[in-house]
Amino acid sequence: MRVYEARPEVTVRRDHATPAAWLRGKRILVLGAGALGAPVADMCARAGAAHLTVADHGLVHPGILARQPYTDADIGFPKARVLADRLTRIDPHATRVEALVGNVTTRLSALDLHTFDLIWDCTANRIVRAHLERARRTDTAPWPHLATLMIGHHATRGIAAISPRGATGGGTDVLRRTALAAHADATHAFDDLIDDFFPTTPPTELFQPEPGCSDATFTGSAADVTALAGQLATGDLHALAEPADRHTMAVLIVRMPTGPTSTQPSGPRWLTWPNDTLATDEATGYDVRITSAALAEMRAEARRGARVRGPRVETGGTLLGAVDDATGVIFIDEATGPPPDSLLTEAYFQHGLDGVSGHLTARRKATGNLSRFLGMWHTHPHTAAQPSTTDRAAMTSLTLPLDDTPARALVLIAGGPPPVWHQWLATGGSPDLYAHLAARTASVTAEPPLPQPPTHLGPVQWWPGGYSTRPHSPVPVPRKGSRS
Known part of the structure; x- marks a missing residue:
């Protein structure tokens, strides 16, 4: 056997x-x-x-x-x-x-x-x-x-x-x-x-x-x-x-x-x-996933702004990525700094338009149409990552004069109390974040409330962190500590 x-x-x-x-x-x-x-x-x-x-x-x-x-x-x-x-x-x-x-x-x-x-x-x-x-x-x-x-x-x-x-x-x-x-x-x-x-x-x-x-x-x-x-x-x-x-x-x-x-x-x-930094759009319940590269770019711009213009001057830029409704995820692949015609103050941030369309077109082509214009980000240094009165009013009349932009745009605010904000700028990690996927409209029917931009800029139609109509001959607001 x-x-x-x-x-x-x-x-x-x-x-x-x-x-x-x-x-x-x-x-x-x-x-x-x-x-x-x-x-x-x-x-x-x-x-x-x-x-x-x-x-x-x-x-x-x-x-x-x-x-x-x-x-x-x-x-x-x-x-x-x-x-x-x-x-x-x-x-x-x-x-x-x-x-x-x-x-x-x-x-x-x-x-x-x-x-x-x-x-x-x-x-x-x-x-x-x-x-x-x-x-x-x-x-x-x-x-x-x-x-x-x-x-x-x-x-x-x-x-x-x-x-x-x-x-x-x-x-x-x-x-x-x-x-x-x-x-x-x-x-x-x-x-x-x-x-x-x-x-x-x-x-x-x-x-x-x-x-x-x-x-x-x-x-x-x-x-x-x-x-x-x-x-x-x-x-x-x-x-x-x-x-x-x-x-x-x-x-x-x-x-x-x-x-x-x-x-x-x-x-x-x-x-x-590595893992993304996560936020949630409370209105939709969607995950907002921010790549480490995008968050690093936001941090670099916030650090540079604090050094060049002052610690309380807001800054921001454009977000590139995609919204996936099938999975309920908003992907933030890239973040850019403010275009040269942007206006940055302690009270508000206006996103300029110079070079934005060309950059978005180049990135869309380079990524095989996977990463496109997604929205804009801006900072609330040393304060809560919550929309201001101007931000909330602008969300109801959101529009942006860029070719081939989506019907919705992401509003992302980075902020936090001084300990959180200082730690993010100094050592990294993550600031407090607010995210909202706002529906864009074809036109703006009403002017949002104060604050208003300087009168020499002419009429400006706002959106959170930017404006929908380019001001006539925009002149940047003087920036603290800027170099000529």
Whole structure:
């Protein structure tokens, strides 16, 4: 009789020193049981996950057998259930596998997501990503780690977005950052990534799948998708096994190898980002996420203004970013200082127009149309980050004479009592913030109340931190300590 020995006292797992060891004993949720989700779920089961839930709404069709781990006998049955039955047989004593059949965006409510250690989003579905982003940001309890995996049109590239527990952004957020970083790269090292995942124009090449196949997503063999899934999953687990303070949000980019005589693709590449500074628009409930670069620019301008013009003179500038109504997030990517024709005093700040349109056009082009005019910011030094009487009146008649501006504009005020304000200027951190997404109007029907600008400027129509009609021959208000 042959005795098969597997006692842990005498057996060392072959994956004990690999990134997959992180999965052992964990509770895992895999969204999607297709070309990406099925191999990822298989890896989790073989790594010894204690509990594995597979969620998918699709059925097994003939066309998917070319690259998904199903058989002819499975045709017509739910993918999630077929996959769960197969994975259960790997090691029923170590891993409990459950199937969740149905629409992910509606069936997730049946699960207590906080009991999971990791969620793999392998659906490659924009609606699912938006649902997860919104659910994640509105949940008061910390979410588990979230990994969002995607494969390119021809299964030659893959990306994995990592949102560790405590990160300010989910998959939608991290993928948007990836697109911005790819467009901003001066070396053009990510041009292939832009064409594959973030094209500025939709691809014209159509792929007609086999009859009865699943959605027309991408072409590629079982070897292609399995290789990409393995690299992406391994990279994600490497990131999760690192100390929590190494990074917050990250993305892994992998490319498949080519033939010996072909141009060799770049190797795996990581991009990482720190957490954003968060504010909330109380009127809409939207998150306002301010990147560290944008907040640093505001702080630099506030410090410079305090040094050049005096500690109580207000300053401000333009905000670039986007409003995502699907997720309820307002992204602030960049902040600029005041244009040269701005008026800065201790009582109010007027945002000028010189060079603004040209800068916005250049940034919109440079970011692939992802980052556009979003609104304006200004400071209330040493006072509460709350709108003044002028600010509140101007919000009701908001307008701005810039081409192609959105129907809404963000009003952001940075302020705080002296201890908070001094600490922000001196050591960083965050000031007190007020954010409001105000609806723009086609015209201004009434003049707001005092304070009014100097009479030599002519009639001026205000908006929070700026004005809607350029004054005739504007003359800047004298600035304390300014140099000629």
